[in-house]
Amino acid sequence: TRVLLTGGSGFIAAHVLETLLQRGHSVVTTVRTPQKGQHILDAHPNLSKATLDYTVVADIARSNAFDTAVISEPPFEAVVHCASPYHFKSEDNQKELLDPAVNGTVGLLQAIYKNAPTVKRVVVTSSSAAILDPTQPTKTYSEADWCPITQEQALVGPANGYRASKTFAERAAWKFVEDNKPNFSLSVCNPPLVLGPIIHHLESLSSVNTSNQRIRDLMSGAAKNACPYTGNHLFVDVRDLALGHALAVEKPEAGGKRFFMVGGKFSNKEIAEIIGEEFPDLRDNLPVGEALKSGDYPARGTYGFDSSRSKEVLGLTYRPLKDSIVDAVKSLQKISVS
Numbered sequence: 001t002r003v004l005l006t007g008g009s010g011f012i013a014a015h016v017l018e019t020l021l022q023r024g025h026s027v028v029t030t031v032r033t034p035q036k037g038q039h040i041l042d043a044h045p046n047l048s049k050a051t052l053d054y055t056v057v058a059d060i061a062r063s064n065a066f067d068t069a070v071i072s073e074p075p076f077e078a079v080v081h082c083a084s085p086y087h088f089k090s091e092d093n094q095k096e097l098l099d100p101a102v103n104g105t106v107g108l109l110q111a112i113y114k115n116a117p118t119v120k121r122v123v124v125t126s127s128s129a130a131i132l133d134p135t136q137p138t139k140t141y142s143e144a145d146w147c148p149i150t151q152e153q154a155l156v157g158p159a160n161g162y163r164a165s166k167t168f169a170e171r172a173a174w175k176f177v178e179d180n181k182p183n184f185s186l187s188v189c190n191p192p193l194v195l196g197p198i199i200h201h202l203e204s205l206s207s208v209n210t211s212n213q214r215i216r217d218l219m220s221g222a223a224k225n226a227c228p229y230t231g232n233h234l235f236v237d238v239r240d241l242a243l244g245h246a247l248a249v250e251k252p253e254a255g256g257k258r259f260f261m262v263g264g265k266f267s268n269k270e271i272a273e274i275i276g277e278e279f280p281d282l283r284d285n286l287p288v289g290e291a292l293k294s295g296d297y298p299a300r301g302t303y304g305f306d307s308s309r310s311k312e313v314l315g316l317t318y319r320p321l322k323d324s325i326v327d328a329v330k331s332l333q334k335i336s337v338s
């Protein structure tokens with residue numbers, strides 16, 4: 001299958017790219033600059049441009065941003081939409097989070113609808129943020145659930161902004177399909193916190209993607225005096241999530257469905273303990289005793305999850321936390337010495 005993948009410079013998309021290539025697909029990925037595209041080509045010196053190439057989409061929030069990116073020869077048969085801002089630094093939620101998430105998703109679907117009629121499947125990377133309701137912290141969640149955040153709440157604080165960006169973008173994608181009845185079917189991946197090895201190009205450890213920053217901070221000693229607060233204590237390994245995306249591209253029965261892809265529960269305290277057990281050299285940097293307590297599960301209780309649809313429809317299986325942490329640490333160690 002010939003696939004367009006958005007945001008190939010990112011943490012998750014780099015794994016999706018790798019998994020798609022391994023499974024015999026050819027991929028064109030969008031990036032913001034030619035330099036970012038070149039890094040991806042450089043990491044795959046043996047692949048021809050027919051198998052892997054990039055195209056520049058400088059800002060997914062702009063209208064018609066994807067109009068030419070969706071056109072290719074041979075034409076695309078599937079699209080995976082991974083690009084979306086994921087950070088908690090926003091000062092203007094509408095501009096920095098909601099617009100790129102919602103306009104990026106709808107703009108991409110419109111471009112496919114207009115200019116790429118050969119596309120049969122679109123897979124969107126949504127989030128557990130579009131499922132979980134933080135006011136019900138001990139409920140068991142599945143694909144049937146939607147985060148109830150409102151436009152008014154969306155503008156208050158970066159965490160609400162991010163949660164709303166994912167909820168509104170996914171809702172808009174389902175609405176687009178319902179309203180327009182396009183040639184393609186939609187499939188959505190809803191991961192919680194994504195952990196695991198970093199394989200995309202990083203300028204330095206300061207640009208580690210949001211979900212792996214806690215691991216970097218535990219390794220470096222930055223969290224020695226206070227283990228970071230865990231927040232959403234559900235995780236999935238990035239490699240399992242990437243395989244989930246590839247299976248959502250490949251399996252006809254994935255069409256019209258969202259998939260809550262959850263590997264299990266975790267706390268930052270458990271991450272610190274795994275690092276301490278597996279990497280004795282890092283023990284001195286880690287929080288212990290009282291300093292670990294802030295990284296424990298929240299006192300209000302923990303979200304339950306039902307990920308059976310992903311296992312039954314896609315056949316996904318999930319790695320344990322230890323594998324994600326050990327491989328993430330190894331990848332970060334490589335970056336710090338390079």
Ligand code: NDP
Nearest residue numbers: 007009010011012059060083084085100127193194209211
């Ligand atoms: P990254 O920050 O590593 O990747 C985000 C990607 O989106 C990058 O390629 C980035 O480009 C691109 N991007 C962001 N804003 C724009 C924009 N305005 N125009 C063009 N490109 C843009 O994060 P992840 O890999 O973790 O996130 C990928 C997807 O997964 C997102 O949709 C995110 O919401 C979702 N997700 C992530 C989770 C996690 O724990 N990591 C959990 C649940 C969902 P550049 O590299 O140039 O900045």
